[in-house]
Amino acid sequence: MRHTLAVLVENNPGVLARVAGLFSRRGFNIDSLAVGRTDNPAVSAMTIVVEGDDRYLEQVNKQLHKLVDVIRISDITRDAYVDRELVLIKVSADSNKRAEIMQLVDIFRARIVDVGPKSLTIEVTGNDGKISAFEESLRPFGIKELVRTGKIAMLRGFKASSKNNVHKEEDES
Amino acid sequence: MEITVAEALIRCLEQENVELVFGYPGGAILPVYDALNKTTIKHILVRHEQGAAHAADGYARVTGKVGVCLATSGPGATNLITGIANAYMDSVPMVVITGQVSTGMVGTDAFQEVDITGITIPITKHNFLVKDPNQLPVIVKKAFHLASTGRPGPVLIDLPKDVAMEKIKFKYPKTVVLPGYKPTFKGHPSMVQQAGRIIMESERPVIYAGGGIRIANASPELLQLAEKINAPVTHTLMGLGCFPGDHPLFLGMLGLHGTKYANQAVTECDCLIAVGARFDDRVVSKISGFAPTAKIIHIDIDPAEIGKNVRIQLPIVGDVKNVLGALLPQLEKKENAPWLARIRQLKEEFPLHYDRNGCLKPQFVVEKLNEYKDDRAIVVTDVGQHQMWAAQYMRFKEPRCFLSSGGLGAMGFCLPAAVGAKLGAPDRTVITVIGDGGIQMTMQELGTAAEQKLPLKIFVLNNQRLGMVRQLQDFYCQKRHVAVDFQFNLDFAELGRLYGMEGYTVETAQQLEKLLPEVLASPKPVLVNCMVDPEENVLPMVLDGANINEAVD
Numbered sequence A: 001m002r003h004t005l006a007v008l009v010e011n012n013p014g015v016l017a018r019v020a021g022l023f024s025r026r027g028f029n030i031d032s033l034a035v036g037r038t039d040n041p042a043v044s045a046m047t048i049v050v051e052g053d054d055r056y057l058e059q060v061n062k063q064l065h066k067l068v069d070v071i072r073i074s075d076i077t078r079d080a081y082v083d084r085e086l087v088l089i090k091v092s093a094d095s096n097k098r099a100e101i102m103q104l105v106d107i108f109r110a111r112i113v114d115v116g117p118k119s120l121t122i123e124v125t126g127n128d129g130k131i132s133a134f135e136e137s138l139r140p141f142g143i144k145e146l147v148r149t150g151k152i153a154m155l156r157g158f159k160a161s162s163k164n165n166v167h168k169e170e171d172e173s
Numbered sequence B: 001m002e003i004t005v006a007e008a009l010i011r012c013l014e015q016e017n018v019e020l021v022f023g024y025p026g027g028a029i030l031p032v033y034d035a036l037n038k039t040t041i042k043h044i045l046v047r048h049e050q051g052a053a054h055a056a057d058g059y060a061r062v063t064g065k066v067g068v069c070l071a072t073s074g075p076g077a078t079n080l081i082t083g084i085a086n087a088y089m090d091s092v093p094m095v096v097i098t099g100q101v102s103t104g105m106v107g108t109d110a111f112q113e114v115d116i117t118g119i120t121i122p123i124t125k126h127n128f129l130v131k132d133p134n135q136l137p138v139i140v141k142k143a144f145h146l147a148s149t150g151r152p153g154p155v156l157i158d159l160p161k162d163v164a165m166e167k168i169k170f171k172y173p174k175t176v177v178l179p180g181y182k183p184t185f186k187g188h189p190s191m192v193q194q195a196g197r198i199i200m201e202s203e204r205p206v207i208y209a210g211g212g213i214r215i216a217n218a219s220p221e222l223l224q225l226a227e228k229i230n231a232p233v234t235h236t237l238m239g240l241g242c243f244p245g246d247h248p249l250f251l252g253m254l255g256l257h258g259t260k261y262a263n264q265a266v267t268e269c270d271c272l273i274a275v276g277a278r279f280d281d282r283v284v285s286k287i288s289g290f291a292p293t294a295k296i297i298h299i300d301i302d303p304a305e306i307g308k309n310v311r312i313q314l315p316i317v318g319d320v321k322n323v324l325g326a327l328l329p330q331l332e333k334k335e336n337a338p339w340l341a342r343i344r345q346l347k348e349e350f351p352l353h354y355d356r357n358g359c360l361k362p363q364f365v366v367e368k369l370n371e372y373k374d375d376r377a378i379v380v381t382d383v384g385q386h387q388m389w390a391a392q393y394m395r396f397k398e399p400r401c402f403l404s405s406g407g408l409g410a411m412g413f414c415l416p417a418a419v420g421a422k423l424g425a426p427d428r429t430v431i432t433v434i435g436d437g438g439i440q441m442t443m444q445e446l447g448t449a450a451e452q453k454l455p456l457k458i459f460v461l462n463n464q465r466l467g468m469v470r471q472l473q474d475f476y477c478q479k480r481h482v483a484v485d486f487q488f489n490l491d492f493a494e495l496g497r498l499y500g501m502e503g504y505t506v507e508t509a510q511q512l513e514k515l516l517p518e519v520l521a522s523p524k525p526v527l528v529n530c531m532v533d534p535e536e537n538v539l540p541m542v543l544d545g546a547n548i549n550e551a552v553d
């Protein structure tokens, strides 16, 4: 089963290497990993998608927790959450194909962000299902390049998957 | 008043009550060494950085304090790696300080630059690269806190040379904030209660005691538990000494080279209480055959150890001393008479044994050392056959008396660790049991021992070969021996003399017995080269893929 982990980490140098290294060292497979700052500059949020059974996920969780920079991990897979991924796709587009492609762009509520003589570059955001569907419908035209950000996710409603006011000043004396 | 970061570092160490550090100087760490001029902290100059790390490790194991070692950037730092990994695997509290090239040069493949924080991510509990001079005191405070609390381990601080020379206002923080680090100390009350119930319902309980007992100083609680519920106690290599070796409930070591009766007891028990032990593969062998009829209770401070290798019925995350303290009042006195009778029978039926005929037997050497050593003597081993014989035949009344590289199994550990141990416990006898292979990995530390005037008692179990590997080749490669017999053999007694020790060679049991009381009582450093039977095997031995109660004996 695929699990989505919302992970809060201290924004320290090397934290990405620590997390990524842990996954490769312990033989855990990452499907995707997205990382960025939160509203607190000292804290970053990671969304990690990882595939495995419950026992495996338990180890992933516990090993991640052992990293001192990891503040909090929530496996939100079974909760209601919103997830989004942004994808850039460069697709071959001769003049006779453009109308058709633009129609698809419309249907999927994507956006054309660059127009070249023989290609279009399209931006699309959405969840997994939408993105795969869009990718499949563009495939016949010839996808020349595709880049995905990896998924970011957040719980629905008022509850926070990540609370990031965890940083207090060091108590000096 | 402002002081340099290097001076601040030393002040931090003073605040942490560090009395000595092990190290080796160089360019990038020059400012720190300069600052050592102004302190009462003693610096022990080793002969190789690996020795500094192992010595800090040995010191920490004996004293329970954080061991500290220093090295310069580049090769100095990389030489520490085996020692850091060793401390990591055996959960030893250590703070490692390395010099680094100046910040402006980091990342340029500068002279003697290596990315030591990158390299040591997998073998440290945590590490820090100091970039902001003002952060140094907070970082050191964090490092000591991390190294010594929860599940202990090594923490590395990499200090660039230019940062070390900056000036700061020194203030040592009283506490630190680590939002991602909150070890669980108290066991969950309902889990403790359930554990009590399982134990009281059991008829054939066994306690499986590990290194966590030593770390938590929980030997008194362990003894109370065992006596209250009359459960026999088996221990891991790391748990040796946590339970008195002369106690009727003592079962000896379990696992790969454990006693047959310990392994059989674990196989037959209906309740296995694992305390501060991590179900290592050397212990468990075939998972399905490990304690197949038992309800397993696992008490460990590291949640990641629970359920990692073996499925367990009842986890209790917490400090063993605390958890056992909470568990004891839940229990009532149990007798388990039929079970104890069964254990006595197993002990009689399958004792440890070896053939006493012929030339000097390595088992005999450790047996006699055990007989003649005093109760508080510290035994340090290297890795190999001699290590296993020491674990099988030596008995201890208290923890922190037996030091061995368990998780990493790093040959070369013994001599430097013995140096650290002796400096940590100057009034106690330190005996090393070491192979002729392993001594040659770090024998330069004999120089450190001589310089510090440490009267180590070194016993080389000299079989003129890499005995443990020879044994593996016998069992797994149809006795095809490759690269296990030394063609050049050193006169170790003479080597000892070169380093100012009394050197002896013994070839017979009589020679050994005559020499032992004398050399152990002597205030001098001694090296005894014991020419032992090169054909002896460590038995029992659980072969690959077998259950632990199916050992070859």
Ligand SMILES: Cc1cc2nc3c(=O)[nH]c(=O)nc-3n(C[C@H](O)[C@H](O)[C@H](O)COP(=O)(O)OP(=O)(O)OC[C@H]3O[C@@H](n4cnc5c(N)ncnc54)[C@H](O)[C@@H]3O)c2cc1C
Binding pocket: B089, B090, B091, B150, B151, B152, B209, B210, B211, B212, B213, B215, B216, B235, B236, B237, B238, B239, B253, B254, B255, B256, B257, B258, B275, B276, B277, B278, B279, B280, B282, B283, B299, B300, B301, B302, B305, B318, B319, B320, B321, B383, B384, B388, B405, B406, B407, B408, B409, B410
């Ligand atoms: C050649 C060779 C052969 C070996 N053969 C054997 C063998 O036959 N049998 C054997 O037992 N070993 C053997 N070993 C050693 C083995 O590899 C492991 O090192 C050892 O079994 C681990 O011991 P342990 O489970 O006590 O864990 P340790 O490595 O000592 O770990 C301590 C455990 O306690 C926990 N802990 C720490 N502090 C606390 C606390 N305050 N409260 C609660 N828990 C805490 C830790 O999280 C950890 O899980 C051998 C090693 C070598 C080199």
Ligand SMILES: Cc1ncc(C[n+]2csc(CCOP(=O)(O)OP(=O)(O)O)c2C)c(N)n1
Binding pocket: B382, B383, B384, B385, B386, B387, B409, B410, B411, B412, B434, B435, B436, B437, B438, B439, B461, B463, B465, B466, B467, B468, B469
């Ligand atoms: C650094 C290192 N290299 C290799 C090994 C593999 N190894 C384990 S035991 C052993 C032989 C040890 O020989 P010796 O020190 O003579 O001790 P003996 O087994 O003969 O008692 C070897 C090579 C190891 N454990 N550590």
